[in-house]
Structure formats: structure tokens, C-alpha cells
Amino acid sequence: MRTLLRLATAGSVDDGKSTLVGRLLYDSKSVLADQYDAVERVSRDRGLASADLALLTDGLRSEREQGITIDVAYRYFATAERSFILADCPGHVQYTRNTVTGASTADVVVLLVDVRHGIQEQTRRHLAVASLLRVPHVVVVVNKIDLIDYDEDTYTRVSDEVLASARSLGLYDVATIPVSALNGDNVVDRSEHTPWYDGPSLLAFLERLSPVGNPHSEPLRFPVQLVIRPQQAAGGEFRDYRGYAGQISSGLVRVGDAVTVQPSGRTSTVTGIDFAGEELAEAFAPQSVTLRLADDIDIARGDLIVTSRSVPPVTQDIDGTVAWLAEGSLVPGTKVLLKHGTRTVQAMVKAIGGKLDLDDARLLPADSLGLNDIGHVTLRLASPIPAEEYLHARGTGAFLLIDAQEGGTLAAGMVGDALLDTKAEVDAADGVTVPA
């Protein structure tokens, strides 16, 4: 059975990200002949001696002109065991919001570091984003080792430096791999130039990475997308049908389970799990199904059906961490829309609790947040939602802030202190400590 893994790339400009992605695609035989011919042709036109694999991934005209990646590009490749969806995120500092976007759905972040330069500002920022968004795995590709003659000591120094930085941001499950994306060392096959490295190639690592999320260890969370009531439109058998359609956000549901509907708090029992005419005995995240309940209680889009064994409390006051993704700034008093699961409510920013300094994971005092800032906010909602700590619930702990007038997406939000794990030792005189 072939499973799916979602990756997001990250790293500074010029760390060779596009080349690495091109190399992964090319060496896993996911690049077709006409695509490769086009790359060869353009490379020749530019006077390059060999095909520039980075050209495989730069999709927009302005990206090719500037030689940088501007927007997240999605790539697809597969091996016998796994299919991969790769979100190729730009490295330039002004596009950090795209890294947040890619990381929000990723099972693993592939972070590039140029072995000659070691950790850069963007490296640390991207590690922080991976930590903040609770990406389950991080692998650091220490790239361009061909340029240091495959020197083990230099690699080890950079690798140690990266791992220490990751730990300071609460990331403990981090692997490092010495790579030359340009030459293909340790990308798909183990390189003969690095006899001192006994780990897997990048692709082998990604193939073996354990899948993410365990429906058994997580409580049922089911945001209701819509109520399916065919009435006159269906045949006689379904005239009285009433089902709640949604995608299971976490956990497992079985027929007979006791459930609670939030925010109303009403309870019922699951009497049926339907999927397009098929009756299921159980369903688990992330399946899209339709639930039927024993009682005819008032349930609408925006409600959250949860297991009665673990019911998240509802609240109108949210303390959260937000990555601000818009041009304007976020100040107390701003009115926005908050989208949580399938519910959108009005919200007002009551206070800014500070801005994260990503260099040392400290919270600095701040009274506003600007583009690419990550900070703490307190929000007051017009109606209650079942908010859970993002730390424990990547599905139901996430929210968007949306511009009520223009409709644009302003911020990625996470309920609670998203960097809770960090053991930031902070000089109190310099700022507010991130709670540990």
C-alpha cells in the first residue's frame, strides 16, 4: 500500500533549494523527457555548460528573470513505497509567509543549509516556523559539500551547530545529511565521496520516515461542513435522511460512540457513518464521511462533533500565537474575522503580548505586529468556539485571521503558546520570557 508524505522545503536564498528539488525529481525519474529538454535548451541559451536543474522548478516568468523562487510551488514524485507532495517554498526573507504556508500542511520540513556559511538568519527563522507549526519531522540538508572537498570536520561542525539551534527552539527530532544537490551526492543514492557518513540518502530517509498521526491516541474531532438533507430531491428511502458531512480532523469514530456537539454541548450517539452509499463501521482522520446521530438535535455548519470522553471547553477569549502574513500591521483594537475549523466568527484584538525574537526564542515587548512577525495576541470573539492548544491539536488548534472588508488572509494563528517547549533562558531585563 503506497502512502503519502507531504514535505516543505526551506532555507536561505542561494542554499541550492531549487537545485535540490530538481535533483530529487530528476534522480527519482519524475522528470519527463520534454521537461528535461526544455531545461537543457534554456540552460544552453544562457551559456551554461550543463542543464541547470533549478530551472525545473521555477515556474513564473519573474522568477526565471530574477533567478529566485517567489511563491510556493508544488511538486509530485513517487517511489515504489511512497508518493510525495513537495511544497517548494521560497527562501527570500520577504517570502517567509510562504514557508509558513508550506509548513502548515507538511509532515516533514527539508531545511537547506550551505555548508560554507552555516546557520543564517533564515535558517533559524525556518527552524522556528517548523517548531511553531509543529511539523512532526525536520531533516537538515547540509548542502554544497562538494565545495569543501567532502570534508567531514566541516560538515560535523555545521551539523552540530544546526542541531543545537534546533534544540533551543524545541526541535529534538532532527536529522542532518551531507549533500551535494548539484552532483547528486546522498540525494537519491549514497555517495562514495562521503565514506564517513553512514546514514541514509535524503530520499531513503524520506521513504522510511514513520507516518504521522495516530487516530488511536487522539480524540475524535469532526468539524461539520454541512448538513445533508436531501428531502424531496432523493428517493423515498432517503427522504428523511439527515447526515453531518465533514472531514475527521483527528481521532477515530465508531458506530455507537457517544458524542458531544460544541459549542452547544448537546450529546448524542453515532448511529451511522456513511461514505457515498457505503456504510462504515468506523472512520478515522483524515477521512471525509457523513455521520448520522440518534437524536434530532440542532447541528449546523461550524459545529464541532467530538467524543464525549474528551470535550474541549468553549471560550470567547483566545490567547494565541500568530504569524502575521499581511502588509499592514496588527494593533490592539483591530477587528478581524477568525476562521476555526468550519466556523467563522468576528474577533477583536484585545492586546499584543509581544513579538518573538527568533534568534534566541525570546518574547520581546511589542505593541504591534508587522509582515513576517510572529507574536502573541489576545483575542475576544463575538461567539464562543471550542479552542484547543495547537500544541496538542494541530487540526482544532489552528485558525486564520481574515480581513473583514477586503477578504484577504492576514495571519496564521495557533491557540496557546506555540513555542511552549522551548527552554529559553532569558535575561528578564531584556524581555519577557517565553513560558517554559
Next chain:
Amino acid sequence: MSVTAPDLLTSDKAPMTLTDERRLTQLQWLESEAIHIIREVAAEFERPVLLFSGGKDSVVMLHLATKAFWPAPVPFPVMHVDTGHNFPEVLAFRDATVERLGIRLEVASVQDYIDDGRLRERSDGTRNQLQTQPLLDGITNGKFDAVFGGGRRDEEKARAKERVFSLRDEFGQWDPRNQRPELWNLYNGRHRPGEHVRVFPLSNWTELDVWQYIGAEDIALPELYYAHQREVFERDGMLISVSDVSQPRDGETVEKRQVRYRTVGDMSCTGAVESDATTVEDVIIEVAATRLTERGATRADDRASEAAMEDRKKEGYF
């Protein structure tokens, strides 16, 4: 319909073993994601419409929509931009499908635009580029605020950058530098009057995924997707079918060959590929082994320049 299987009501007694069986396969995952997207649109928009040409991607998308709302019918109409250069068997399939499902079909006709002078035939006679205006007018006239398209990110470089929910301004234009960030599975479909959102439920599918799904779900397609004998001639390295709108020029010889289509579009510029794949299983094997992209092999219009698709998308093409 029986409500429950009685032996499953005692779920507390069911074994709580941790098993790898409770993982979705890649196809199940893609299906679930697409259904979630389709339901979000039905719930959040006032007037969605699904672009349906009878081509395989739109057939799969419509199939997913029927699954998403079962046992209720699909709660939105479908629209086809008819170039006037369509394969007759695809049009027949389109009509039979909407009739079977009881769905309303709206047709935006390129031929009408040419007949009354709103559009002019291009010098090369092909019409894929001419679809943009009728499409945008169809969206405006129908007051549609969400338009489902079967586009996939693996098709082409500009498409690889498109969001699942892709906002279009009042001119139908796509601004690739100003796309909304798309986080988790929280889609933001808010838009101002006059704007609309293109929605791509198959964004994360590849050509192979589509075929494997067609096989797994036993989805019917127009016959020309499978190998058959056809009179064709070679032009620009592609095999073009002989028809009213595509006749051989001097030096182009007509031959009967065993071919199939990987994409269906304007007959005059959509090429067939030589193939012996007569069943969906054969096609899956063929697609898995192919060395050419779907569009590179079969679409003259996408070969025009490095940024052909990007330019057309910015103007409002699907």
C-alpha cells in the same frame, strides 16, 4: 437502509490495537481532500458551478462531487466552454452524463462569439485561446462566485504555483504575485462583489493518480481515451485526427493508426498518441512508463513559449 450493524454498536469492546491498516492510501487521501474542498465550496459560496467538458479530469471531479453530497444530488450546475471544435463522442458523453445525474448544463459557445463578431478566428484556426472570453462572460452572466476547475499542479509550471482556492479579480485575472497564503485545510473563499474564486479540488493529483482512481472507481470515460483505430496525419510531431476542423495540408499524409488521447480539447490542435492501451489497466501501465508530459505530448498551444500557460492564466483562462 439499515441503520447500524448491531455487532458494531458495542464499540467499547472493539479491540484497540494499533494497526497500520488505519492509514489512508494515497488515493484515499486525495479523494478525501477533494471531497472536503468541494463541500467547503458548497457550504460557503452562493452560486458555485463546475466546469465540465467530458474530459477525464472533469469527469473525476464530477464523480467526487456526487460522492461528496450523497444521498443528496450535486447542489450546483455544470458549465462547458464549447470551442465548436470538440470531439463529437466527447460531447455525446457530456450530454449523457449530465442527463444521468440530473444536473443542469450551461454551455458557453465560442462559435456564437465568432458568428456574431465578438471573437475573431485565429490565423492558425485553433480555438483553445478563444475560450477565455466566453468563459468569463458565462461566469458573469450566471452570477457564479465559485468555479470548480479540474486543473492539476503537475500539469504545468505555472499551475504548480496555483492555490486550491484561487481568487480572480473582476476581469477574471490571476495575479500570481499576490496570492493568498493557504494554511492547513482552512480555505479562505471571501471575495468582493464581481470577484470570483476558481477552485481546484484535484490540485494535488497527478495524471497517474487520476487514472488509478478511474480504475479503482470504475468511472466511465469517452472511448477515445482508449486505443482505437483512427485516421490521423502528423503535424508538428503530433498526430491530428482528420475532421471537419482539421484537414491535412500539402505534404501531410493521412494514415490509419492505433491511437488514444491523453487529453481532449480542440480537435485541431490536440494530438493523439500511438497506443495499444485498450483498458484502464493498460493505460495506467502506459502512463506510469511515459517519458513525455501530458501537455507536451498533446497540446500545440502550450508549446508556444516558456510562459504560454502563465500568460493565458493571467488573462482568466482556466
